[in-house]
Amino acid sequence: MSDTGKFGEYGGQYVPEALMPAIEELTDAYERYVLDNEDGFMDEFRERLRDFGGRPTPLQHAEQLSARYDTEVYLKREDLVHGGAHKLNNALGQVLLAKYMGKERIIAETGAGQHGTATAMAAAHLDMPCEIYMGRTDINRQRPNVFRMRLNGAEVNPVTVGRGTLKEAISETMRDWATTVETTHYVIGSIVGPAPFPDMVREFQSVISEEAREQAQERIGRLPDSVVACAGGGSNTMGAFAQFVDDGDVDLLAVEAGGSSLTVDEAEGVAPNSATLSTGDEGVLHGARTKLLQDSDGQIMESHSVSAGLDYAGVGPELAHLVDEGRVTPANVDDAAALEAFHRLSQDEGIIPALETAHAFGFLHENPDAVGDVTVINVSGRGDKDLETVIEETDKRDLDVDVDMSVFDAAGGAM
Amino acid sequence: MANNPDLEAVFERDEPAFVPYLAAGDPSYEASLEYVEALARGGADVIELGLPFSEPIAEGKTIQNAIVRALEGGMTPDRFFEFVEDLDVDVPLVCMTYYNLIYQYGEEDGPRPFVEKAAEVGLTGFVVPDLPAEEADPLREACDEFDLDLVFIVAPTTRGDRLDRMREQVSGYVYVQARLGTTGARDDVSDQTDESLARIDDWDVPKAVGFGIKEGDHAARIVRAGADGIIVGSALVDIVAEHHGSAGSQTESGNVAEGYENDDPVSEVADRLETKARELKAGALRGADQRTETVSGDDR
Ligand SMILES: Cc1ncc(COP(=O)(O)O)c(C=O)c1O
Numbered sequence: 001m002s003d004t005g006k007f008g009e010y011g012g013q014y015v016p017e018a019l020m021p022a023i024e025e026l027t028d029a030y031e032r033y034v035l036d037n038e039d040g041f042m043d044e045f046r047e048r049l050r051d052f053g054g055r056p057t058p059l060q061h062a063e064q065l066s067a068r069y070d071t072e073v074y075l076k077r078e079d080l081v082h083g084g085a086h087k088l089n090n091a092l093g094q095v096l097l098a099k100y101m102g103k104e105r106i107i108a109e110t111g112a113g114q115h116g117t118a119t120a121m122a123a124a125h126l127d128m129p130c131e132i133y134m135g136r137t138d139i140n141r142q143r144p145n146v147f148r149m150r151l152n153g154a155e156v157n158p159v160t161v162g163r164g165t166l167k168e169a170i171s172e173t174m175r176d177w178a179t180t181v182e183t184t185h186y187v188i189g190s191i192v193g194p195a196p197f198p199d200m201v202r203e204f205q206s207v208i209s210e211e212a213r214e215q216a217q218e219r220i221g222r223l224p225d226s227v228v229a230c231a232g233g234g235s236n237t238m239g240a241f242a243q244f245v246d247d248g249d250v251d252l253l254a255v256e257a258g259g260s261s262l263t264v265d266e267a268e269g270v271a272p273n274s275a276t277l278s279t280g281d282e283g284v285l286h287g288a289r290t291k292l293l294q295d296s297d298g299q300i301m302e303s304h305s306v307s308a309g310l311d312y313a314g315v316g317p318e319l320a321h322l323v324d325e326g327r328v329t330p331a332n333v334d335d336a337a338a339l340e341a342f343h344r345l346s347q348d349e350g351i352i353p354a355l356e357t358a359h360a361f362g363f364l365h366e367n368p369d370a371v372g373d374v375t376v377i378n379v380s381g382r383g384d385k386d387l388e389t390v391i392e393e394t395d396k397r398d399l400d401v402d403v404d405m406s407v408f409d410a411a412g413g414a415m
Numbered sequence: 416m417a418n419n420p421d422l423e424a425v426f427e428r429d430e431p432a433f434v435p436y437l438a439a440g441d442p443s444y445e446a447s448l449e450y451v452e453a454l455a456r457g458g459a460d461v462i463e464l465g466l467p468f469s470e471p472i473a474e475g476k477t478i479q480n481a482i483v484r485a486l487e488g489g490m491t492p493d494r495f496f497e498f499v500e501d502l503d504v505d506v507p508l509v510c511m512t513y514y515n516l517i518y519q520y521g522e523e524d525g526p527r528p529f530v531e532k533a534a535e536v537g538l539t540g541f542v543v544p545d546l547p548a549e550e551a552d553p554l555r556e557a558c559d560e561f562d563l564d565l566v567f568i569v570a571p572t573t574r575g576d577r578l579d580r581m582r583e584q585v586s587g588y589v590y591v592q593a594r595l596g597t598t599g600a601r602d603d604v605s606d607q608t609d610e611s612l613a614r615i616d617d618w619d620v621p622k623a624v625g626f627g628i629k630e631g632d633h634a635a636r637i638v639r640a641g642a643d644g645i646i647v648g649s650a651l652v653d654i655v656a657e658h659h660g661s662a663g664s665q666t667e668s669g670n671v672a673e674g675y676e677n678d679d680p681v682s683e684v685a686d687r688l689e690t691k692a693r694e695l696k697a698g699a700l701r702g703a704d705q706r707t708e709t710v711s712g713d714d715r
């Protein structure tokens with residue numbers, strides 16, 4: 001990236017004027033505290049990541065998967081971070097930064113609820129009041145996370161406009177921020193939004209690849225042939241890729257949600273997928289120029305994925321740029337394949353992954369030849385939050401998995 | 416539409432300008448034409464016409480809902496340009512929209528095709544709330560090429576270098592945001608307005624104040640404070656919303672007068688808009704008179 005907050009053509013700062021001074025203030029704070037470690041910010045961040053967050057996370061060799069696909073599969077276990085997902089790396093960094101900046105209040109948006117949970121946890125940990133915006137649809141499919149946010153003392157504000165998912169929640173959080181900008185920090189949940197957010201979030205998340213790189217050297221004496229991560233906004237993705245970007249021999253594979261189909265209903269303004277890197281066009285949304293799911297007029301489309309955390313019509317500008325440069329390869333996996341992968345990983349390895357993460361494993365299943373002899377797959381989060389959705393979706397479909405909950409439903413209402 | 420006076424001519428007149436906003440196509444193409452024309456009859460000096468974008472991040476609930484209605488009513492950029500051509504008004508029209516729609520229009524990426532088309536149908540300029548001066552060069556260049564104005568918004572938080580940058584880029588008028596937050600009618604006038612106006616006192620562009628103005632008295636108060644014009648959106652959109660329900664409300668209890676029924680709502684709404692416009696324009700004129708009185712009072 002450059003000094004101007006641009007990644008090639010992408011990035012920038014397309015926000016209402018009222019927010020611009022806050023963004024300048026944030027840029028300044030990011031440079032001083034994060035990049036220059038002023039007042040020992042980064043030392044404190046790393047210490048809190050270790051003691052509160054539970055880092056470093058292991059790089060685990062996955063025996064069953066390695067045998068199944070005849071390639072050495074290593075898992076970067078971000079599901080073991082406190083709260084159960086990579087989102088904490090960023091949330092903790094930003095809430096701490098807000099504290100250093102003297103802000104009094106935290107707001108955030110959330111899709112899967114994982115970023116909301118991480119932010120609520122970080123805010124409770126650092127004693128900051130916190131409000132979370134979440135789409136109605138996502139609240140319905142991610143109830144355990146809503147409860148966890150409430151448990152940590154955060155307000156959860158339902159957003160019912162549009163389809164009630166992440167896109168609408170981000171717009172709503174920007175509206176709050178435009179009113180409260182002088183006292184409030186908006187913790188963006190992925191590598192999206194106006195500069196310096198994409199850079200800053202990538203910086204907080206790059207601890208994933210920093211550790212994975214070292215762990216790979218230690219364990220196998222060399223770098224992996226590929227790194228695979230799911231991509232919604234792209235924060236676990238860039239976190240897992242960042243320290244490998246300069247290693248030209250390491251393939252970087254970003255797996256998006258193929259949803260139910262890659263074809264688009266322009267008339268309805270709906271994309272039945274969230275495969276922005278694979279199918280999107282350049283445009284401007286939520287503060288940045290990036291690839292977007294949009295119609296020919298430039299109206300943003302409703303996206304879809306069975307996993308709430310991937311269900312977004314945009315993607316991080318840095319990732320869009322790296323795809324154009326040919327450094328990152330985009331791929332996608334549909335809802336059914338992700339659900340099957342969810343079951344398979346649970347049975348093969350005893351790891352219940354987030355539905356978002358399951359897309360990365362769906363990719364491995366469909367393309368075992370694409371990952372080389374040694375691959376690192378980022379386990380971006382764990383699946384407890386998704387169990388309701390998985391039960392419902394598994395029942396609805398004829399999936400190639402062994403778990404069948406319907407036998408229990410027939411038992412005669414003893415529950 | 417032809418022979419529009421330009422913005423300069425409007426603000427050179429010795430009276431404050433009344434600048435209403437409506438979302439084009441809210442709730443339908445035909446009704447919206449009547450509503451905009453009613454504003455012109457009610458004394459509008461410039462009209463800000465919203466071209467609806469699906470993610471209007473600078474808008475509060477009222478205008479957000481208007482945008483949803485307009486989109487559901489089939490408004491698109493091409494329909495918008497037709498709308499401008501179909502309007503029978505003789506005041507300058509400023510297009511208020513978000514950058515993605517401008518950027519996407521036409522074959523090539525970038526703002527030029529949109530601006531060219533806007534000039535062709537007789538628009539006078541643009542307000543683009545998600546385009547700060549830092550990112551505005553390509554649009555500014557296209558506007559210069561086709562002789563259109565680019566209005567920037569000064570927020571209560573805008574200071575220092577950012578003001579200078581904007582001062583260099585702005586033309587037509589400067590939009591002074593009366594308070595922090597999103598658009599939406601309010602019951603009072605914020606002191607932030609006076610501070611913002613004071614900061615740009617020596618700019619030689621007309622200053623129009625908007626965000627939250629709802630009544631004639633607010634308009635008077637703001638003109639008294641030194642504004643060259645007042646911009647009113649949500650208070651007018653509220654009148655449309657009352658009669659046409661509120662699609663896609665953002666909070667769970669947000670529906671305005673849902674199920675409202677009326678045999679001929681369109682002409683009734685148009686009448687109410689015209690009346691409201693008269694009230695606001697009269698308020699602005701009153702403010703100007705009071706300003707003169709104060710000045711001569713000081714002289715004595
Ligand atoms: C577990 C998990 N993985 C991945 C994602 C996708 O986000 P990103 O692409 O920013 O990593 C989410 C988002 O909520 C998530 O909860």
